[in-house]
Amino acid sequence: MIKIKIIQGDITKSSVDAIVNAANTTLMGGGGVDGAIHHASGPKLDEACAKLHGCKTGEAKTTPGFNLPAKFIIHTPGPIWRGGHSNERELLRNSYKNCLKEAEKHQCASVDFPSISTGVYHFPLNEAAQIAISSIKEFKAHFIKQIRIVAFDPVTKTAYEKALKDKEK
Numbered sequence: 678m679i680k681i682k683i684i685q686g687d688i689t690k691s692s693v694d695a696i697v698n699a700a701n702t703t704l705m706g707g708g709g710v711d712g713a714i715h716h717a718s719g720p721k722l723d724e725a726c727a728k729l730h731g732c733k734t735g736e737a738k739t740t741p742g743f744n745l746p747a748k749f750i751i752h753t754p755g756p757i758w759r760g761g762h763s764n765e766r767e768l769l770r771n772s773y774k775n776c777l778k779e780a781e782k783h784q785c786a787s788v789d790f791p792s793i794s795t796g797v798y799h800f801p802l803n804e805a806a807q808i809a810i811s812s813i814k815e816f817k818a819h820f821i822k823q824i825r826i827v828a829f830d831p832v833t834k835t836a837y838e839k840a841l842k843d844k845e846k
């Protein structure tokens with residue numbers, strides 16, 4: 678069984694097998710957590726990402742962590758919220774599932790996720806948290822033992838804690 682934890686912090690500091698990056702489809706860096714990860718990982722990440730030729734929304738691609746304490750970075754562009762009728766929920770579920778598949782492929786035991794799509798992509802926080810927790814709980818893992826959601830702010834932390842509690846009822 679995967680152990681799920683919710684913590685507050687900066688995901689660029691995570692010493693785990695893999696961290697997830699809430700990227701955009703170019704994979705060339707951006708604002709928010711993506712910018713922080715590219716800055717902390719260093720120029721080799723930009724070079725590695727350039728060779729990947731982008732990534733579709735809901736899919737995931739992996740690079741080394743380079744200057745990060747994490748061994749791998751799993752990049753996934755989450756969906757941009759467009760009001761809820763553009764397949765956003767399914768795409769967010771795909772992001773979580775495909776990141777977990779990538780983590781298994783690289784035999785990762787510990788994976789940290791940020792709150793995908795709830796920043797500039799404006800996915801409603803409580804629903805995003807429910808989708809994150811249910812996608813993780815449904816996943817059949819072999820190597821993964823621990824998953825943490827690394828919330829950057831207390832409101833995000835509370836939303837994921839509530840989603841986890843509701844799922845455990």
Ligand code: ADP
Nearest residue numbers: 687688699709710713793794795796797798829
């Ligand atoms: P998206 O484009 O998928 O919405 P954002 O980066 O705008 O991605 O936001 C996703 C979440 O990541 C937000 O809750 C934001 O506050 C958070 N975030 C920003 N920087 C960091 C960081 N260094 N570590 C963890 N989470 C972060």
